[in-house]
Amino acid sequence: ETGVTQSPTHLIKTRGQQVTLRCSSQSGHNTVSWYQQALGQGPQFIFQYYREEENGRGNFPPRFSGLQFPNYSSELNVNALELDDSALYLCASSDVGLSEQYFGPGTRLTVT
Amino acid sequence: GDSVTQMEGPVTLSEEACLTINCTYTATGYPSLFWYVQYPGEGLQLLLKATKADDKGSNKGFEATYRKETTSFHLEKGSVQVSDSAVYFCALGGSGGSYIPTFGRGTSLIVHP
Numbered sequence: 001e002t003g004v005t006q007s008p009t010h011l012i013k014t015r016g017q018q019v020t021l022r023c024s025s026q027s028g029h030n031t032v033s034w035y036q037q038a039l040g041q042g043p044q045f046i047f048q049y050y051r052e053e054e055n056g057r058g059n060f061p062p063r064f065s066g067l068q069f070p071n072y073s074s075e076l077n078v079n080a081l082e083l084d085d086s087a088l089y090l091c092a093s094s095d096v097g098l099s100e101q102y103f104g105p106g107t108r109l110t111v112t
Numbered sequence: 113g114d115s116v117t118q119m120e121g122p123v124t125l126s127e128e129a130c131l132t133i134n135c136t137y138t139a140t141g142y143p144s145l146f147w148y149v150q151y152p153g154e155g156l157q158l159l160l161k162a163t164k165a166d167d168k169g170s171n172k173g174f175e176a177t178y179r180k181e182t183t184s185f186h187l188e189k190g191s192v193q194v195s196d197s198a199v200y201f202c203a204l205g206g207s208g209g210s211y212i213p214t215f216g217r218g219t220s221l222i223v224h225p
Contacts (some may be wrong), residue, residue, distance in 0.1 A: 004155075006165065033213070035215075040217075040218075041217055041218070042116075042201055042203075042215035042216050042218050043156070043201070043215045044215075044219045045212050045213055045214070047214075048212075056212050057212075058212055090155055092155075092156075092158065100144075100146060100158045100161050101156075101158070101213070103155035103156040104147075104155050104158065105154055105155045106154075106155050
């Protein structure tokens with residue numbers, strides 16, 4: 001059983017650019033959630049996808065968008081990057097929306 | 113909305129000391145409750161969970177009991193090890209029809225030999 005993987009590990013972008021982060025869910029899991037974790041803070045929920053449909057969204061602007069593919073892998077896209085978008089982005093998969101989540105190692109995004 | 117409050121850290125202990133990290137929550141309905149652990153440079157790992165009132169979750173010597181009357185889910189361990197040094201997050205699953213999970217800010221634990 002493979003765990004949750006994320007790519008890339010680290011990324012440096014310039015303000016105003018766009019970024020795509022990728023996540024492969026744990027085998028057998030059909031739900032993927034994305035979180036933003038600022039330094040010293042807990043994860044903040046961005047959104048969740050269940051069987052390719054958005055299933056819930058946190059308090060993030062529309063420039064944060066996502067996709068889930070038929071194999072349940074997922075992408076997080078962020079447009080018009082701002083300095084405050086610098087954070088660790090975590091992906092988590094689960095077999096149903098409210099059950100325990102299995103996290104990937106995260107992508108560290110730095111916006112300069 | 114839902115919220116989770118954890119005690120401020122860091123918590124600094126000597127090896128073999130007892131640990132309690134307090135967690136209280138506010139939620140509509142009856143959410144599942146979780147403790148996650150994050151080691152430096154890694155993602156979060158599920159440590160234990162409880163799905164209903166009076167349930168006790170346990171794993172690796174850690175325990176937490178879902179207390180509906182006090183809306184608490186305190187994490188306890190009788191004898192900590194240096195390898196337990198990490199950040200611990202209390203979390204609740206969505207409640208009242210919401211699928212939005214909520215995490216606390218995390219409590220850093222430092223265990224000295």
